[in-house]
Amino acid sequence: MTARTLYDKLWDDHVLHTEDDGTSLLYIDRHLLHEVTSPQAFEGLDIAQRKVWRLSANLAVSDHNVPTTDRRGGIADPTSKLQVDTLDANCDRLGVTQFKMNDKRQGIVHVIGPEQGATLPGMTVVCGDSHTSTHGAFGALAHGIGTSEVEHVLATQTLLAKKAKNLLVRVEGTLPRGCSAKDIVLAIIGQIGTAGGTGYTIEFGGAAIRALSMEGRMTVCNMAIEAGARAGLVAVDDTTLAYVKGRPFSPVGVEWDQAVAQWRHLHSDAGAHFDRVVDIDAATIRPQVTWGTSPEMVLSIEDRVPDPEREKDDVKRGAMERALTYMALEPNKAIADIRIDKVFIGSCTNSRIEDLRDAAAVVRKVGGRIASNVRLALVVPGSGLVKEQAEREGLDKVFTSAGFEWREPGCSMCLAMNADRLEPGERCASTSNRNFEGRQGAGGRTHLVSPAMAAAAALHGHFVDARRFI
Numbered sequence: 001m002t003a004r005t006l007y008d009k010l011w012d013d014h015v016l017h018t019e020d021d022g023t024s025l026l027y028i029d030r031h032l033l034h035e036v037t038s039p040q041a042f043e044g045l046d047i048a049q050r051k052v053w054r055l056s057a058n059l060a061v062s063d064h065n066v067p068t069t070d071r072r073g074g075i076a077d078p079t080s081k082l083q084v085d086t087l088d089a090n091c092d093r094l095g096v097t098q099f100k101m102n103d104k105r106q107g108i109v110h111v112i113g114p115e116q117g118a119t120l121p122g123m124t125v126v127c128g129d130s131h132t133s134t135h136g137a138f139g140a141l142a143h144g145i146g147t148s149e150v151e152h153v154l155a156t157q158t159l160l161a162k163k164a165k166n167l168l169v170r171v172e173g174t175l176p177r178g179c180s181a182k183d184i185v186l187a188i189i190g191q192i193g194t195a196g197g198t199g200y201t202i203e204f205g206g207a208a209i210r211a212l213s214m215e216g217r218m219t220v221c222n223m224a225i226e227a228g229a230r231a232g233l234v235a236v237d238d239t240t241l242a243y244v245k246g247r248p249f250s251p252v253g254v255e256w257d258q259a260v261a262q263w264r265h266l267h268s269d270a271g272a273h274f275d276r277v278v279d280i281d282a283a284t285i286r287p288q289v290t291w292g293t294s295p296e297m298v299l300s301i302e303d304r305v306p307d308p309e310r311e312k313d314d315v316k317r318g319a320m321e322r323a324l325t326y327m328a329l330e331p332n333k334a335i336a337d338i339r340i341d342k343v344f345i346g347s348c349t350n351s352r353i354e355d356l357r358d359a360a361a362v363v364r365k366v367g368g369r370i371a372s373n374v375r376l377a378l379v380v381p382g383s384g385l386v387k388e389q390a391e392r393e394g395l396d397k398v399f400t401s402a403g404f405e406w407r408e409p410g411c412s413m414c415l416a417m418n419a420d421r422l423e424p425g426e427r428c429a430s431t432s433n434r435n436f437e438g439r440q441g442a443g444g445r446t447h448l449v450s451p452a453m454a455a456a457a458a459l460h461g462h463f464v465d466a467r468r469f470i
């Protein structure tokens with residue numbers, strides 16, 4: 001048999017039919033839903049008088065519009081309330097399993113799927129959300145879909161798709177102490193650009209990826225979409241199996257053993273063909289900080305803001321100038337001299353227990369309180385269960401006694417669909433994944449960093465090298 005990549009195997013296992021032009025019909029194992037991209041899909045299903053094809057494949061949660069402050073009084077903002085109420089009503093009416101706002105299993109869809117074992121190796125996983133790539137960390141073929149596709153999946157449990165090409169990003173060597181999965185993925189995007197993965201499914205491999213925990217692998221796959229690829233993948237190994245075992249939706253007994261026997265094949269075969277291979281030496285990675293309005297505009301804490309005058313390419317120079325104007329940054333300023341107004345530790349990129357531990361470790365080490373120029377430092381756990389675990393470990397106290405706010409789970413200031421946002425002109429150290437203009441609030445300025453870097457910046461009031469504290 002010819003050697004196949006992990007992506008080839010997942011594709012072959014799920015393809016039901018392929019037309020001459022390559023358009024294929026894929027079977028979908030898991031469909032995750034949230035309040036933003038589902039209302040029209042449910043409405044369409046209703047109008048067509050169709051039922052949900054396979055109820056048990058669906059799992060829903062509200063995450064984007066939920067408040068992160070006290071929720072007992074419900075949602076004050078009428079738009080957000082309508083979004084959340086609509087998802088509740090649709091799920092109740094059709095019998096779709098949902099974790100409602102005050103259920104402790106509620107959280108960001110990309111955190112709760114894996115946490116519940118609803119995301120398993122070898123599955124096809126879709127959700128009306130671009131960061132569905134996160135779930136590829138489990139050796140699952142996972143990507144975002146549009147609202148009309150959400151309706152299609154609800155009605156048929158299938159999806160029309162075309163096969164992408166295979167890209168291997170190989171990160172060999174050992175990551176320096178104090179650097180994390182976030183620094184790996186930002187460095188990758190810095191190297192290949194936000195269009196580098198367009199048309200590909202990226203498999204992340206190499207010793208530095210294998211050494212990551214599942215939380216770290218999810219951080220990397222989460223940002224595959226920011227590298228232009230719809231899906232990211234990591235091969236299944238013992239780390240994957242140890243994480244998946246015993247979760248509420250995971251198989252048990254004989255079924256577990258049978259599943260593991262299948263999952264052990266979920267890696268690229270030796271000699272499998274990749275259309276492109278990118279090599280990165282983990283030892284060269286330093287803590288990353290974005291300086292512009294795209295994730296590829298990224299440098300390390302040791303660098304200086306770039307100077308457009310030194311850029312020969314007109315298009316790149318123009319983009320650089322626009323970004324620097326929006327970000328209100330002078331060329332050649334040391335990244336470490338950039339002062340910040342707010343800090344956000346959260347999002348589906350970095351709100352899992354390990355992320356909170358990393359940030360808390362820095363807070364403990366540095367001591368003291370958040371800097372006087374930092375108006376607000378938010379810590380928003382990715383789920384109610386992450387929050388509970390963190391509280392068992394005393395992390396909430398570490399944060400609150402240093403002046404951070406400890407909030408309820410949700411997307412929060414990652415995209416400001418709730419009350420958590422930047423005011424115009426405010427500058428934020430954020431552990432999220434997008435730094436587009438206005439992403440965290442109109443006129444807000446976002447610098448993407450790791451949890452350790454965000455915590456260190458909160459305490460110093462400007463960016464500092466987190467390697468000093470870990």
Ligand SMILES: CC(C)[C@H](C(=O)O)[C@@H](O)C(=O)O
Nearest residue numbers: 036037128129130131144415
């Ligand atoms: C709201 C949703 C459609 C969107 C996405 O698809 O990614 C959001 O989660 C984001 O991060 O921008």
Ligand code: SF4
Nearest residue numbers: 131347348411414415
């Ligand atoms: S945390 Fe941010 S990136 Fe993730 S799903 Fe929510 S809004 Fe999108």
